[in-house]
Amino acid sequence: xxxxxxxxxxxxxxxxxxxxxxxxxxxxxxxxxxxxxxxxxxxxxxxxxxxxxxxxxxxxxxxxxxxxxxxxxxxxxxxxxxxxxxxxxxxxxxxxxxxxxxxxxxxxxxxxxxxxxxxxxxxxxxxxxxxxxxxxxxxxxxxxxxxxxxxxxxxxxxxxxxxxxxxxxxxxxxxxxxxxxxxxxxxxxxxxxxxxxxxxxxxxxxxxxxxxxxxxxxxxxxxxxxxxxxxxxxxxxxxxxxxxxxxxxxxxxxxxxxxxxxxxxxxxxxxxxxxxxxxxxxxxxxx
Amino acid sequence: xxxxxxxxxxxxxxxxxxxxxxxxxxxxxxxxxxxxxxxxxxxxxxxxxxxxxxxxxxxxxxxxxxxxxxxxxxxxxxxxxxxxxxxxxxxxxxxxxxxxxxxxxxxxxxxxxxxxxxxxxxxxxxxxxxxxxxxxxxxxxxxxxxxxxxxxxxxxxxxxxxxxxxxxxxxxxxxxxxxxxxxxxxxxxxxxxxxxxxxxxxxxxxxxxxxxxxxxxxxxxxxxxxxxxxxxxx
Numbered sequence: 001x002x003x004x005x006x007x008x009x010x011x012x013x014x015x016x017x018x019x020x021x022x023x024x025x026x027x028x029x030x031x032x033x034x035x036x037x038x039x040x041x042x043x044x045x046x047x048x049x050x051x052x053x054x055x056x057x058x059x060x061x062x063x064x065x066x067x068x069x070x071x072x073x074x075x076x077x078x079x080x081x082x083x084x085x086x087x088x089x090x091x092x093x094x095x096x097x098x099x100x101x102x103x104x105x106x107x108x109x110x111x112x113x114x115x116x117x118x119x120x121x122x123x124x125x126x127x128x129x130x131x132x133x134x135x136x137x138x139x140x141x142x143x144x145x146x147x148x149x150x151x152x153x154x155x156x157x158x159x160x161x162x163x164x165x166x167x168x169x170x171x172x173x174x175x176x177x178x179x180x181x182x183x184x185x186x187x188x189x190x191x192x193x194x195x196x197x198x199x200x201x202x203x204x205x206x207x208x209x210x211x212x213x214x215x216x217x218x219x220x221x222x223x224x225x226x227x228x229x230x231x232x233x234x235x236x237x238x239x240x241x242x243x244x245x246x247x248x249x250x251x252x253x254x255x256x257x258x259x260x261x262x263x264x265x266x267x268x269x270x271x272x273x274x275x276x277x278x279x280x281x282x283x284x285x286x287x
Numbered sequence: 288x289x290x291x292x293x294x295x296x297x298x299x300x301x302x303x304x305x306x307x308x309x310x311x312x313x314x315x316x317x318x319x320x321x322x323x324x325x326x327x328x329x330x331x332x333x334x335x336x337x338x339x340x341x342x343x344x345x346x347x348x349x350x351x352x353x354x355x356x357x358x359x360x361x362x363x364x365x366x367x368x369x370x371x372x373x374x375x376x377x378x379x380x381x382x383x384x385x386x387x388x389x390x391x392x393x394x395x396x397x398x399x400x401x402x403x404x405x406x407x408x409x410x411x412x413x414x415x416x417x418x419x420x421x422x423x424x425x426x427x428x429x430x431x432x433x434x435x436x437x438x439x440x441x442x443x444x445x446x447x448x449x450x451x452x453x454x455x456x457x458x459x460x461x462x463x464x465x466x467x468x469x470x471x472x473x474x475x476x477x478x479x480x481x482x483x484x485x486x487x488x489x490x491x492x493x494x495x496x497x498x499x500x501x502x503x504x505x506x507x508x509x510x511x512x513x514x515x516x517x518x519x520x521x
Contacts, residue, residue: 166389166394169378169382169385169386170386170389172375172377172378172382173375173378173386176375176376176377176378177373177375179337179373180369180373180375181375181386182337182357182358183335183357183361183367183369183373184361184386184387184389184434184438185357185358185361185362185389185390185438186358186386186389187356187358
């Protein structure tokens, strides 16, 4: 029982972080149609900025307020400068998707190397809220619980934003049919840039949350990008609730596999990905 | 109200519209008819700002609109109810209607406008919470038309509203189009169902191979040998 709780709850805790990262990618890939290979690099930057600020005495959880908006602005500007011009120059959506993937690759290398220039390649870490709490005999550190709770609150808040506000509805409409959303008077370039900005902000905040419980390195980004791609596929492309739920599912599966054989965790994600593509490419919430 | 003067438009190197002129006066139903590939959809895309025109001009309420982006044209008061309905199928009927009121001035009045739309389409009030994809074809067309009204338009461009609907429902749709005109909305009606369209319209334009080949009041068009042969199968 204790072991089961350890695996299951541990999976849910890391799953909360996966959910947040994946919702971000879902906005960028599902709505703005940019398969953003550099997604995890925004996460890495967020993690290191929090680390940086923590070292100069700022409460790590408070850094979310700085990282989120900053990443949003960077993402928004990046979309308006790089991806909008690719979109306007592409003859059809297929060309736009492949060219923006290439551009994202470029951004991935640039951002990662900037990270290496500043912070080097050695892992960094700090301690924060590291007392353990017992849940039915299974032990979890406070920082993991706080990080997951933050991720879930942000996820739910964003969902409410999507379902209850004018801008949120415009994002959902643009996700389903950008041309018709434009017909309704939605400024598509602006909404897609918003999505990209929100995606970057979620990656950055997820990075901040990761930094309070795990060690960080400038090479950490790509691993999370892969996880996000698997979760977005699992949840259904463009479905925000799908990514939210998918994150928890992948967290629990990963937790179970790593209990059995830690070396196979990442491999199991690829297996899930391949099986999904073969059996149900539209994911659990996709249509 | 809408004044199109000698426009031409291209897709890549291929010219689709040749020197097309068309006028819609306030309070009219103007029909635009023509077969597949005649250029009807291209003309609508030019009016709504989705396709740049190569020459000529488009004026709406005395204002040149041919260089404005689509969302500004919507705000000025042109609403386009697209062919094939194009609903947001994963959103509720209520949310689809709300999206129609997306432009800022319309959003402020969306509650009153919604009441008005529900008066015209009482069925939509019953279906308010349902996802749009669960509705029948006729009901979906009503959502599309209701959504088009939510922007409080002065001119409504209705693109093939009878497409894919059962004959009974088609009659209902044409009745609603007349009702909209009675409420003071000017209508440009694009249709392949030529007989019914000419019966409810005031004037008509016939588009063939990207050129206006005939224009005039509907009685004249209905009596024309060319229309009888080409569109009414007589």
